[in-house]
Amino acid sequence: MGNVPRFILALTMAVLLPYFVVSVSTKTKIDTSIDQSALQALKAHVVSDPQKILKTNWSITTSVCNWVGVTCGSRHQRVIAVNLSNMLLTGTLPPQIGNLSFLTSLNLMNNSFHGSLPIQLANLHRLKFIELGENYFYEEIPSWFDSFPKLQYLSLSANKFTGQIPSDMFERLPKLQSLNLGMNNLSGKIPIDLLKCKELQFLNLESNRLEGILPKEIGNLTMLRSLHLDNNRIEGEIPHQIGNLLNLEQLTISGNMLIWRPPAMDNLTRLRILDLSRNDLTGAIPFQFQNLLNLEQLNISFNLFREFIPSTIGNLTRLTILSISANYLSGEIPSDIFERLSKLQDLDLSSSWFRTSIPMSLFKCKELQIINLAGCALGGILPKEIGNLTMLRSLDLSSNDIEGVIPHQIEYLLHLEQLSISSNGLKGLLPSITNLTRLRILDLSYNFLTGVIPHQIGNLTHLRILDLSHNSLTGVIPHQIRNLLDLEQLSIYSNRLNGPISSFISNLTRLTFLQLSNNSLTGII
Numbered sequence: 001m002g003n004v005p006r007f008i009l010a011l012t013m014a015v016l017l018p019y020f021v022v023s024v025s026t027k028t029k030i031d032t033s034i035d036q037s038a039l040q041a042l043k044a045h046v047v048s049d050p051q052k053i054l055k056t057n058w059s060i061t062t063s064v065c066n067w068v069g070v071t072c073g074s075r076h077q078r079v080i081a082v083n084l085s086n087m088l089l090t091g092t093l094p095p096q097i098g099n100l101s102f103l104t105s106l107n108l109m110n111n112s113f114h115g116s117l118p119i120q121l122a123n124l125h126r127l128k129f130i131e132l133g134e135n136y137f138y139e140e141i142p143s144w145f146d147s148f149p150k151l152q153y154l155s156l157s158a159n160k161f162t163g164q165i166p167s168d169m170f171e172r173l174p175k176l177q178s179l180n181l182g183m184n185n186l187s188g189k190i191p192i193d194l195l196k197c198k199e200l201q202f203l204n205l206e207s208n209r210l211e212g213i214l215p216k217e218i219g220n221l222t223m224l225r226s227l228h229l230d231n232n233r234i235e236g237e238i239p240h241q242i243g244n245l246l247n248l249e250q251l252t253i254s255g256n257m258l259i260w261r262p263p264a265m266d267n268l269t270r271l272r273i274l275d276l277s278r279n280d281l282t283g284a285i286p287f288q289f290q291n292l293l294n295l296e297q298l299n300i301s302f303n304l305f306r307e308f309i310p311s312t313i314g315n316l317t318r319l320t321i322l323s324i325s326a327n328y329l330s331g332e333i334p335s336d337i338f339e340r341l342s343k344l345q346d347l348d349l350s351s352s353w354f355r356t357s358i359p360m361s362l363f364k365c366k367e368l369q370i371i372n373l374a375g376c377a378l379g380g381i382l383p384k385e386i387g388n389l390t391m392l393r394s395l396d397l398s399s400n401d402i403e404g405v406i407p408h409q410i411e412y413l414l415h416l417e418q419l420s421i422s423s424n425g426l427k428g429l430l431p432s433i434t435n436l437t438r439l440r441i442l443d444l445s446y447n448f449l450t451g452v453i454p455h456q457i458g459n460l461t462h463l464r465i466l467d468l469s470h471n472s473l474t475g476v477i478p479h480q481i482r483n484l485l486d487l488e489q490l491s492i493y494s495n496r497l498n499g500p501i502s503s504f505i506s507n508l509t510r511l512t513f514l515q516l517s518n519n520s521l522t523g524i525i
């Protein structure tokens, strides 16, 4: 019973289909031929295609709509998106690209396209999404970027663009939400007109040569969620209007020339990442940081902050990275500051002047992978609880006044790659380090360590730097040192070692630095 209607339907289709197909194909033929010749021109301008993607796939025997990286609109069968990202292509953009008049999305990210951008691109008024990052485009950023009234996303990051950011390009980009011009060679000031793009949520101008001040109109961009201005030459104060950007989640301005106290940011409670490092900011560390309860990364290293570490930092329980090194901080490290920082992975308080011992609360941070407390004027001992931090990869306590022995629990730190406790007051024997087979750097120089160098040192086959100089070590240099084939620096001068300098040294072919003097060693190398 059901066969009859189906038959009729098939018959009807058979009669109608030729007209249907013909009418559609003549229409698409005209339309796609424009797109096809434009894409063929692009293919012809690709001089290297090591994966033979375009070479094998972009064949004129199939519709452009089946070409890899090409998307057509379902109704009109015109090319609406070209996505050639991550294809290892080398080449230039031909002027014909301006004929893809239905294009809304162009993504050429992470290839080796070079040269300048053809002005014909400006014909593509439908573009909403332009991603040209990680290529080698050069010359100045063309001001015709204002030709895209629908543009929401523009990234030219990690190219070779030079000159100033053209300020008129922002006149007619009312929809722009994301702008990334980072990692180019752009100079001049941040154009005020850029701050008219009220819809911006993401703005990245990092790693250029931008100068002048950060305009107070930045406070107009109230939709901003990410602002990255690192590694430029921005000077003056951080405008207090930045405190209006209530949606900010990431604010990074490291490596500029900002001065004075940072403005109040109490209300930026959505901040997850705050990096103001490597500027000339002064004053006390702002107490208001205590309100930023969502902070995961706080970096204010290499500034001119004074006074002490506020204990309220201990309220920031989501912190994974805390870096306050190289300021003018003094006073105690608040003893309970680490009590609730259970997610902390990376702690850097180096180059401060604390004159306390290591707070015991530190050993509650079980996720810690990196501890840098070098040059902090720390006294006291290294507590045996260090052995609880079994995730540690790097422990740097150099240049302090830590006394006593190295606790044997150090042996539990199986992930350690760096152990540096040089220039302290350590006594006693070298710890058992047999299990620390991932160590690359072992620096216990300038202490008062005694006893022999254990032959198990030869098991640390990843060692690149071994510095035991300026201690009171005795006995012979264990010949197992010849197993340390990656060793680049061997420094054991100023000890009481004796015996022959055996030929083992000749096995250490990567050695570039060797200091054995001030011992009682015999023989020649």
Ligand SMILES: *[C@@H]1O[C@H](CO)[C@@H](O)[C@H](O)[C@H]1NC(C)=O
Residues within 6 Å of the ligand: 056, 057, 058, 059, 062, 066, 067, 068, 069
């Ligand atoms: C080109 O790639 C697309 C998508 O991967 C595929 O569907 C098509 O069959 C390929 N065409 C040829 C000629 O290889």
Ligand SMILES: *[C@@H]1O[C@H](CO)[C@@H](O)[C@H](O)[C@H]1NC(C)=O
Residues within 6 Å of the ligand: 083, 085, 086, 105, 107
């Ligand atoms: C482009 O292609 C890449 C994979 O090569 C994919 O990750 C990305 O989401 C695609 N989409 C757009 C809009 O570029």
Ligand SMILES: *[C@@H]1O[C@H](CO)[C@@H](O)[C@H](O)[C@H]1NC(C)=O
Residues within 6 Å of the ligand: 086, 087, 088, 110
């Ligand atoms: C760039 O593309 C290459 C080749 O597909 C890929 O191996 C590499 O991971 C990509 N780089 C980035 C940063 O995505």
Ligand SMILES: *[C@@H]1O[C@H](CO)[C@@H](O)[C@H](O)[C@H]1NC(C)=O
Residues within 6 Å of the ligand: 033, 034, 037, 095, 096, 097, 098, 099, 120
């Ligand atoms: C495509 O663009 C080029 C250069 O911009 C132009 O000379 C040519 O006439 C256009 N071709 C078609 C088929 O529209």
Ligand SMILES: *[C@@H]1O[C@H](CO)[C@@H](O)[C@H](O)[C@H]1NC(C)=O
Residues within 6 Å of the ligand: 160, 162, 163, 185, 187
């Ligand atoms: C950056 O631009 C300046 C001119 O503004 C030029 O002198 C310099 O060579 C460029 N640097 C690079 C790495 O392209």
Ligand SMILES: *[C@@H]1O[C@H](CO)[C@@H](O)[C@H](O)[C@H]1NC(C)=O
Residues within 6 Å of the ligand: 192, 193, 195, 196, 217, 220
């Ligand atoms: C910033 O906002 C203020 C007040 O709303 C307005 O007067 C000013 O023109 C805006 N500036 C820019 C650059 O949009």
Ligand SMILES: *[C@@H]1O[C@H](CO)[C@@H](O)[C@H](O)[C@H]1NC(C)=O
Residues within 6 Å of the ligand: 243, 244, 264, 265, 266, 267
């Ligand atoms: C933070 O918000 C409160 C309440 O809206 C307001 O009274 C206060 O002035 C704001 N603080 C700053 C620094 O903007």
Ligand SMILES: *[C@@H]1O[C@H](CO)[C@@H](O)[C@H](O)[C@H]1NC(C)=O
Residues within 6 Å of the ligand: 290, 311, 312, 314, 315
């Ligand atoms: C924040 O820290 C201060 C000082 O350490 C403390 O008095 C206060 O109770 C803490 N607030 C919270 C929510 O933990």
Ligand SMILES: *[C@@H]1O[C@H](CO)[C@@H](O)[C@H](O)[C@H]1NC(C)=O
Residues within 6 Å of the ligand: 360, 363, 364, 385, 388
């Ligand atoms: C160290 O670990 C031991 C055993 O897991 C535990 O009893 C001790 O409380 C821990 N010490 C600290 C300071 O967390």
Ligand SMILES: *[C@@H]1O[C@H](CO)[C@@H](O)[C@H](O)[C@H]1NC(C)=O
Residues within 6 Å of the ligand: 411, 412, 435
């Ligand atoms: C060191 O390694 C040996 C052999 O793998 C193991 O038996 C011993 O328990 C380890 N010691 C520590 C302190 O982890």
Ligand SMILES: *[C@@H]1O[C@H](CO)[C@@H](O)[C@H](O)[C@H]1NC(C)=O
Residues within 6 Å of the ligand: 434, 435, 458, 459, 480, 483
């Ligand atoms: C240390 O190396 C020696 C060979 O030099 C090997 O016999 C021994 O098992 C190694 N010990 C450990 C704990 O890996």
Ligand SMILES: *[C@@H]1O[C@H](CO)[C@@H](O)[C@H](O)[C@H]1NC(C)=O
Residues within 6 Å of the ligand: 482, 483, 506, 507
């Ligand atoms: C060290 O060198 C000597 C002679 O050059 C060689 O016989 C010996 O196998 C080498 N030892 C190692 C561990 O490479």
